[in-house]
Amino acid sequence: MQPFLDGLRQLLGPADLLTDPADMAPYLTDWRRMFSGPALAILRPGSTEQVSAAVGLCAQHGVAIVPQGGNTGLAGGATPQGRAPQVVLSLARMTAIGTPDPIGMVIEAQAGCILQRVKEVAADCGRQLPISLAAEGSATVGGVIATNAGGVNVLRYGMARDFVLGLEVVLPDGTVVKGLKPLRKDNAGFDWKHLFIGSEGAFGIVTAAVLRLTPATRHRSVALLSVQDLPAAIRLLGLFQDRIGETLSAFELISADAIRLVETQCGLGAPVSGGSWFLLVEAASSLDGLPAAVQATLEAAYEAGLLQDGTLAASEQQAQSLWALREHVTEAESRCGKSLKHDVSLPLRRMGAFLESIQARLAGLAPAARLNIFGHLGDGNLHVNVILGDTPLSIASRITGMVHDLVAEAGGSISAEHGLGQYRLADWQRLTLKTERDLAIDIKRAMDPKGLMNPGKAVPGTSHRQ
Numbered sequence: 001m002q003p004f005l006d007g008l009r010q011l012l013g014p015a016d017l018l019t020d021p022a023d024m025a026p027y028l029t030d031w032r033r034m035f036s037g038p039a040l041a042i043l044r045p046g047s048t049e050q051v052s053a054a055v056g057l058c059a060q061h062g063v064a065i066v067p068q069g070g071n072t073g074l075a076g077g078a079t080p081q082g083r084a085p086q087v088v089l090s091l092a093r094m095t096a097i098g099t100p101d102p103i104g105m106v107i108e109a110q111a112g113c114i115l116q117r118v119k120e121v122a123a124d125c126g127r128q129l130p131i132s133l134a135a136e137g138s139a140t141v142g143g144v145i146a147t148n149a150g151g152v153n154v155l156r157y158g159m160a161r162d163f164v165l166g167l168e169v170v171l172p173d174g175t176v177v178k179g180l181k182p183l184r185k186d187n188a189g190f191d192w193k194h195l196f197i198g199s200e201g202a203f204g205i206v207t208a209a210v211l212r213l214t215p216a217t218r219h220r221s222v223a224l225l226s227v228q229d230l231p232a233a234i235r236l237l238g239l240f241q242d243r244i245g246e247t248l249s250a251f252e253l254i255s256a257d258a259i260r261l262v263e264t265q266c267g268l269g270a271p272v273s274g275g276s277w278f279l280l281v282e283a284a285s286s287l288d289g290l291p292a293a294v295q296a297t298l299e300a301a302y303e304a305g306l307l308q309d310g311t312l313a314a315s316e317q318q319a320q321s322l323w324a325l326r327e328h329v330t331e332a333e334s335r336c337g338k339s340l341k342h343d344v345s346l347p348l349r350r351m352g353a354f355l356e357s358i359q360a361r362l363a364g365l366a367p368a369a370r371l372n373i374f375g376h377l378g379d380g381n382l383h384v385n386v387i388l389g390d391t392p393l394s395i396a397s398r399i400t401g402m403v404h405d406l407v408a409e410a411g412g413s414i415s416a417e418h419g420l421g422q423y424r425l426a427d428w429q430r431l432t433l434k435t436e437r438d439l440a441i442d443i444k445r446a447m448d449p450k451g452l453m454n455p456g457k458a459v460p461g462t463s464h465r466q
């Protein structure tokens with residue numbers, strides 16, 4: 001491998017080819033320390049040309065590539081897996097952002113740009129990029145696109161896929177495909193960019209994107225509400241959709257236990273009591289009259305007997321402290337030790353029975369474990385996380401298998417937004433129709449015949465095709 005590493009050093013310069021174990025360590029494990037794996041080197045190219053040349057060298061020497069952005073992913077997709085010779089290719093140095101076009105409502109950004117920074121640049125010209133996740137201070141444009149990230153505003157604006165107008169990618173042989181068109185309409189043939197969005201680096205490397213912006217909203221109303229049970233939460237969602245649906249930006253569900261965890265672990269206080277579920281609801285609009293419309297909707301909800309308690313933020317500061325409760329759920333969970341993350345989506349009408357089954361089966365399988373449930377109810381997306389407590393790690397995969405089996409029985413998906421990565425790949429293979437699996441393998445084979453792009457993630461190896 002020495003000629004290979006020498007070639008890379010010549011291409012990238014010694015500072016951006018890391019081979020010292022201490023320098024490489026942060027790139028070889030995910031942020032939760034659930035996954036880690038070996039690599040020959042870490043590559044930190046600074047331009048699309050360097051990415052292309054480095055990928056070409058890897059192809060020539062049969063070395064696999066693990067693309068990495070902010071390393072905030074929750075499925076082990078950016079961490080090396082297996083023992084085949086591989087490198088991690090970090091996009092962290094590619095951070096250029098173009099001048100936004102506020103009338104055309106587009107912005108161009110390189111793959112290593114931090115999502116929050118792109119949002120700030122858009123906001124400076126009176127527009128917004130409403131992809132909103134708690135990890136946006138570290139997640140990158142390339143990672144967000146490669147995972148087709150969701151977040152709290154999907155209900156209104158859609159997932160990352162809905163914001164990508166143009167894409168520049170480097171194919172597994174090093175070829176650059178420049179598709180950075182800022183067009184909202186382009187039906188001139190097959191829209192290949194969608195192959196890369198959500199493909200978790202299995203087909204190529206995203207190096208830049210043109211993203212769609214939306215008008216900024218001038219007013220927002222944020223409420224924290226509590227309800228007795230899940231059917232009441234779902235009926236409340238229907239009521240909001242009927243009355244102010246076009247302004248509804250977030251409808252987040254948090255279990256009372258999760259709120260308690262935030263209070264005890266993070267020292268925050270919820271100004272609302274009662275009920276077994278809490279809802280964090282946000283509506284936004286540029287038109288005056290939003291607060292009155294939200295107030296009237298809440299009164300209707302009380303009259304319909306749907307609410308136990310609730311508060312409507314009277315200031316931006318109060319809105320932020322209500323959102324802080326939702327945003328601290330993950331941190332509160334991580335302060336309770338090891339947990340298993342399940343990111344599932346289900347038809348709303350199946351959700352209640354699904355949660356009852358999970359509770360009953362978990363009590364039998366792992367009595368020391370407890371559920372931490374929250375998520376994007378408006379999208380049918382729940383995070384059904386299991387805090388392990390004294391539960392032996394050896395039964396972790398049985399717990400996850402049990403959750404995923406119940407999801408499949410309910411007609412849901414085992415990954416609503418976090419992707420398969422290496423964490424969910426085996427369960428996806430187990431629970432997915434053979435025709436669907438084979439289609440994924442055939443596309444992988446066509447895109448990456450040598451199997452060098454992010455092996456062991458997102459798509460089964462071609463040997464799984466029978």
Ligand SMILES: Cc1cc2nc3c(=O)[nH]c(=O)nc-3n(C[C@H](O)[C@H](O)[C@H](O)COP(=O)(O)OP(=O)(O)OC[C@H]3O[C@@H](n4cnc5c(N)ncnc54)[C@H](O)[C@@H]3O)c2cc1C
Pocket residue numbers: 066067068069070071072073074076077078091111132133134135138139140141142143144145146147148149150151152200201202204205206207330417418421454457
């Ligand atoms: C606190 C917290 C909250 C989160 N909330 C959400 C949420 O609400 N919704 C949601 O969807 N996700 C959420 N996530 C998950 C994560 O932030 C997203 O998946 C994010 O999109 C990952 O971006 P990244 O740059 O960190 O990618 P990484 O973690 O570095 O990589 C993720 C995957 O994309 C691939 N990849 C990265 N960059 C490229 C590239 N340029 N080209 C090709 N492939 C690439 C990697 O190989 C890997 O498979 C959350 C994570 C945390 C820690």
